[in-house]
Amino acid sequence: MVDIYQANVQALKNIQTAQPVIKGIGKALEVVPGMRKNLFLHAGPPITWDRMSGPLRGAVIGGVLYEGLAKTATEAEIFAASGALSYEPWHEHSGVGPMAGICTPRMPVWIVENKVMGNRTYCTLNEGLGKVLRFGAFSQEVIDRLRWMEMVLAPLLKEVVQLKGDINLKSIIAQALMMGDEVHNRNRAATSLFFREIAPVILDTHFTDAQKKRVLEFINGNDHFFLNLSMPAAKAILQSAEWVEGSSIVTTMTRNGTDFGIRIAGLKDRWFTGPAQMIKGLYFPGFSDADANPDIGDSAITETAGLGGFSMAAAPAIVKFVGGAVQDAMNYTQKMYEITDAESQSFQIPTMDFRGSPTGINILKVCELGILPQINTGIAHKDAGMGQVGAGLVNPPMKCFEDALEAFVAKYCTND
Amino acid sequence: MNNLLKLFQSNISVINVGLPSFADDLKKQGVPVVTLDWRPPAGGNTKLLGLLDKVKRHQAKLGY
Amino acid sequence: MLITSEVKKLPGVENVVVGMGTDYNLDSLKRLHLFQPEMSKATPSDLMLCVQAKDEKIADELLKTAEKMLTAKKSKTGRGEESKPHTLEKAFQGAPESNVVLISVPGAFDAREAEFALRHDKHVMMFSDNVSIEEELHLKELACKKGLLLMGPDCGTAIINNVPLAFANQVRRGPIGLVAASGTGLQEVTSIIHTLGSGISQAIGVGGRDLSEKVGGLMTILAVKALAHDDATKVLVLISKPPAETTLMKLYKELQNVKKPVVIYFIGADPRVIETEGHTAAANLEDAAIKACKLADVKKAGPLMPAKEIDGLAKKHSVKGKYLRALYSGGTLCDEAQRLLLSPLKEIHSNTPIKGARELKDVYQSKGHVILDLGDDLFTRGKAHPMIDPSYRQERLIQECSDPDTGLIILDVVLGYGSHLDMAGAMCEAIRQAGAKGKRRPVIAATICGTAEDLQGYEKQKQTLEEAGVVVFPSNVSLVKFVQATLTREAKK
Numbered sequence: 001m002v003d004i005y006q007a008n009v010q011a012l013k014n015i016q017t018a019q020p021v022i023k024g025i026g027k028a029l030e031v032v033p034g035m036r037k038n039l040f041l042h043a044g045p046p047i048t049w050d051r052m053s054g055p056l057r058g059a060v061i062g063g064v065l066y067e068g069l070a071k072t073a074t075e076a077e078i079f080a081a082s083g084a085l086s087y088e089p090w091h092e093h094s095g096v097g098p099m100a101g102i103c104t105p106r107m108p109v110w111i112v113e114n115k116v117m118g119n120r121t122y123c124t125l126n127e128g129l130g131k132v133l134r135f136g137a138f139s140q141e142v143i144d145r146l147r148w149m150e151m152v153l154a155p156l157l158k159e160v161v162q163l164k165g166d167i168n169l170k171s172i173i174a175q176a177l178m179m180g181d182e183v184h185n186r187n188r189a190a191t192s193l194f195f196r197e198i199a200p201v202i203l204d205t206h207f208t209d210a211q212k213k214r215v216l217e218f219i220n221g222n223d224h225f226f227l228n229l230s231m232p233a234a235k236a237i238l239q240s241a242e243w244v245e246g247s248s249i250v251t252t253m254t255r256n257g258t259d260f261g262i263r264i265a266g267l268k269d270r271w272f273t274g275p276a277q278m279i280k281g282l283y284f285p286g287f288s289d290a291d292a293n294p295d296i297g298d299s300a301i302t303e304t305a306g307l308g309g310f311s312m313a314a315a316p317a318i319v320k321f322v323g324g325a326v327q328d329a330m331n332y333t334q335k336m337y338e339i340t341d342a343e344s345q346s347f348q349i350p351t352m353d354f355r356g357s358p359t360g361i362n363i364l365k366v367c368e369l370g371i372l373p374q375i376n377t378g379i380a381h382k383d384a385g386m387g388q389v390g391a392g393l394v395n396p397p398m399k400c401f402e403d404a405l406e407a408f409v410a411k412y413c414t415n416d
Numbered sequence: 417m418n419n420l421l422k423l424f425q426s427n428i429s430v431i432n433v434g435l436p437s438f439a440d441d442l443k444k445q446g447v448p449v450v451t452l453d454w455r456p457p458a459g460g461n462t463k464l465l466g467l468l469d470k471v472k473r474h475q476a477k478l479g480y
Numbered sequence: 481m482l483i484t485s486e487v488k489k490l491p492g493v494e495n496v497v498v499g500m501g502t503d504y505n506l507d508s509l510k511r512l513h514l515f516q517p518e519m520s521k522a523t524p525s526d527l528m529l530c531v532q533a534k535d536e537k538i539a540d541e542l543l544k545t546a547e548k549m550l551t552a553k554k555s556k557t558g559r560g561e562e563s564k565p566h567t568l569e570k571a572f573q574g575a576p577e578s579n580v581v582l583i584s585v586p587g588a589f590d591a592r593e594a595e596f597a598l599r600h601d602k603h604v605m606m607f608s609d610n611v612s613i614e615e616e617l618h619l620k621e622l623a624c625k626k627g628l629l630l631m632g633p634d635c636g637t638a639i640i641n642n643v644p645l646a647f648a649n650q651v652r653r654g655p656i657g658l659v660a661a662s663g664t665g666l667q668e669v670t671s672i673i674h675t676l677g678s679g680i681s682q683a684i685g686v687g688g689r690d691l692s693e694k695v696g697g698l699m700t701i702l703a704v705k706a707l708a709h710d711d712a713t714k715v716l717v718l719i720s721k722p723p724a725e726t727t728l729m730k731l732y733k734e735l736q737n738v739k740k741p742v743v744i745y746f747i748g749a750d751p752r753v754i755e756t757e758g759h760t761a762a763a764n765l766e767d768a769a770i771k772a773c774k775l776a777d778v779k780k781a782g783p784l785m786p787a788k789e790i791d792g793l794a795k796k797h798s799v800k801g802k803y804l805r806a807l808y809s810g811g812t813l814c815d816e817a818q819r820l821l822l823s824p825l826k827e828i829h830s831n832t833p834i835k836g837a838r839e840l841k842d843v844y845q846s847k848g849h850v851i852l853d854l855g856d857d858l859f860t861r862g863k864a865h866p867m868i869d870p871s872y873r874q875e876r877l878i879q880e881c882s883d884p885d886t887g888l889i890i891l892d893v894v895l896g897y898g899s900h901l902d903m904a905g906a907m908c909e910a911i912r913q914a915g916a917k918g919k920r921r922p923v924i925a926a927t928i929c930g931t932a933e934d935l936q937g938y939e940k941q942k943q944t945l946e947e948a949g950v951v952v953f954p955s956n957v958s959l960v961k962f963v964q965a966t967l968t969r970e971a972k973k
Contacts, residue, residue, distance in 0.1 A: 452565055
């Protein structure tokens with residue numbers, strides 16, 4: 001008979017002690033477990049082409065063009081729908097991707113490792129803002145940029161890591177939280193800290209001055225560059241609790257633009273899904289909720305790890321993007337303490353007297369209290385390639401947690 | 417009984433679960449009181465409550 | 481973005497863009513046909529304010545408003561407010577010094593919260609009554625194992641360390657400790673003890689079923705043990721309906737270890753058995769208070785109103801109609817009235833009849849002598865308790881006034897925390913309305929249950945009643961003696 005409370009203590013212990021670091025960069029086909037030709041990885045729980053929303057389809061089309069599997073967008077769409085391509089969740093391959101999260105075999109990916117337990121996670125590099133693949137854009141500009149990233153950015157940064165050695169992500173995230181970031185919707189401080197760390201090393205690499213300059217400008221011009229590092233760091237932290245027998249801690253929260261999916265530490269490989277919700281927030285000039293896509297992306301892995309919406313109190317400036325007053329940001333974090341088992345020993349929130357961020361979402365508490373995890377995220381345009389149209393607040397559907405609880409009780413508490 | 421005798425020597429500090437008027441009266445007297453923003457557990461969903469109670473009973477067998 | 485959403489709400493707006501001069505935003509302006517050539521000079525550090533409206537005048541005003549919003553100083557407080565904890569677990573973390581949990585949520589959930597609190601070493605008071613007796617036993621066993629209070633279920637009154645909890649009166653501290661299975665009974669006795677000049681160490685409610693056979697007096701016994709060892713308590717008082725036989729045996733056995741004097745009021749029980757055990761038996765609630773005071777520090781304690789004065793008032797107020805209509809908000813006071821009047825009035829009806837009284841067939845229509853407990857479930861469907869919500873009692877009072885058979889109406893006005901802030905005023909309002917109908921008015925009398933320290937203002941409540949012609953008494957017993965005197969006087973005529 002499994003001791004559920006003890007299992008959760010063990011899961012939390014693994015989570016608290018995890019030490020995610022950047023180990024390097026590799027080609028997806030070579031380093032991502034289970035990656036193969038004609039497999040595209042995507043954000044969220046499993047989904048088929050016919051159910052994909054606009055941004056996800058657009059990203060697939062872009063991926064097909066980038067891989068050279070078709071010459072025009074029309075051909076690419078036919079190819080994507082043909083069954084020639086497989087689509088599998090990033091999460092089932094030890095990785096994460098923001099928004100559409102599409103990763104194709106030749107894409108370069110960050111390699112992040114939890115030094116304590118040795119588990120590795122992966123994520124593509126962030127392309128920047130505006131018309132980018134992750135929002136479903138697939139114009140020549142997008143493809144060209146992806147190629148530059150593959151040919152110059154990734155190899156350069158790979159050499160940076162080789163020269164510098166492991167880069168501690170936990171430490172950057174902890175510092176960023178002290179500087180007003182929550183590393184999901186606000187990454188400016190984290191990106192700045194990362195930039196500081198690698199800038200001198202960039203100069204030492206075997207690339208031309210022009211290439212080095214472009215890389216520096218590329219990172220500098222994108223406040224969210226660090227998001228593609230905070231996400232695999234969070235994934236590495238949570239993966240350390242997979243799959244602790246008897247634990248009711250949530251290790252995955254993610255969306256594909258159509259469905260929201262969660263996974264539980266004690267229920268190996270099982271997805272519990274419900275409809276992805278519409279985000280409530282503020283829109284960029286000229287857009288409204290008529291333009292919005294449902295919730296999408298693996299970036300909710302940050303909330304799952306106690307960052308993002310859970311650490312909103314560390315990033316009060318976020319209310320300027322998602323709406324509300326500063327006290328609301330504090331209240332959201334306060335509320336999250338009720339559904340988590342512990343307070344982070346590493347990620348502290350200055351405005352709460354340096355209290356550790358709410359860590360270890362427990363489905364027992366979510367169900368008992370009827371309090372859903374709070375996610376704070378970007379809003380994608382529902383049409384492929386239009387980009388981000390706003391930012392706001394959203395929750396998973398309760399159904400995910402109810403189904404998970406039912407499965408959990410069936411596995412551990414029946415035949416008592 | 418010792419816990420009760422201890423109470424008689426302590427300052428009363430109340431957690432109020434339910435009617436806010438009880439807390440208001442205590443505040444009038446200067447008694448420290450915290451009111452819960454209480455809501456029915458599991459949103460009143462009996463199926464969920466049943467599942468949660470199964471977990472509690474399971475753990476009770478282990479001595480919790 | 482915040483400004484944009486605010487300005488969009490203003491009248492006359494066709495479109496508005498507020499943002500920094502980034503390429504992205506400039507593209508948006510182009511897409512919305514708001515772009516002007518000068519804008520290409522804008523840099524990402526420039527803030528752009530663009531409004532599109534029906535005419536130039538409106539556009540200008542909108543621009544001014546948007547500018548004002550941008551430059552307005554925000555107040556410190558903002559829209560959010562401090563969040564309260566959702567669970568006991570969080571509440572305990574936030575307030576680790578807390579020692580009492582007062583629970584008044586629907587019965588189905590009361591028990592769960594109570595168990596959680598007890599497991600975390602907190603004393604508990606449970607207000608709701610919708611808890612099974614098995615659940616009550618389970619909770620009290622847990623509580624007793626840890627030496628914790630579980631006051632309830634169905635406990636509405638307690639005074640711990642001179643702090644009134646839920647429905648309770650402001651009394652002074654003193655040497656008398658009480659354990660009661662009754663709310664208004666406890667309120668009446670503690671109030672009279674205060675008025676007589678003594679004081680309360682602790683007043684512990686144990687809930688109506690504690691002394692049943694199943695529960696076995698668990699909480700009563702724990703409380704008695706503690707008060708026996710409490711240096712501040714010199715005299716104990718027990719108030720309850722007659723306990724089940726097996727429980728009574730346990731209780732007497734426990735009382736043998738108590739070296740302090742014990743006053744016992746088991747409503748309707750034979751006083752001789754109590755005296756045989758060596759304890760002091762009380763005849764009614766007022767008597768319990770008097771006897772306790774005498775044993776404590778007020779040797780000359782006696783009835784709050786001398787018999788002579790009650791008789792004088794009975795002479796003064798002759799009753800014309802045949803019957804008594806008693807409208808009680810306190811259940812124990814209703815029971816006490818029935819007990820004392822059963823013999824003199826011979827036939828009484830009630831919605832909660834004691835042994836020997838009759839059940840009123842239609843509780844909404846009085847026939848004969850009627851003594852009602854308006855706090856009973858039947859009357860409180862969808863309403864708050866009559867101690868808080870006077871509306872039904874007002875209605876019923878007017879109804880009784882229009883009944884030519886009504887000779888005398890009596891009621892209890894319970895003061896203290898939790899109760900209505902001006903019950904006297906509410907009752908007088910009903911009396912005025914009844915009087916406006918021009919009917920002959922029955923004699924109306926009331927007892928005030930409370931102390932001079934209560935927040936409603938004892939004297940003010942008394943004055944309000946007297947100005948409306950109500951005869952006011954300081955205890956239920958004196959009120960009931962008045963009833964007996966007037967009605968038997970009438971009967972004799």
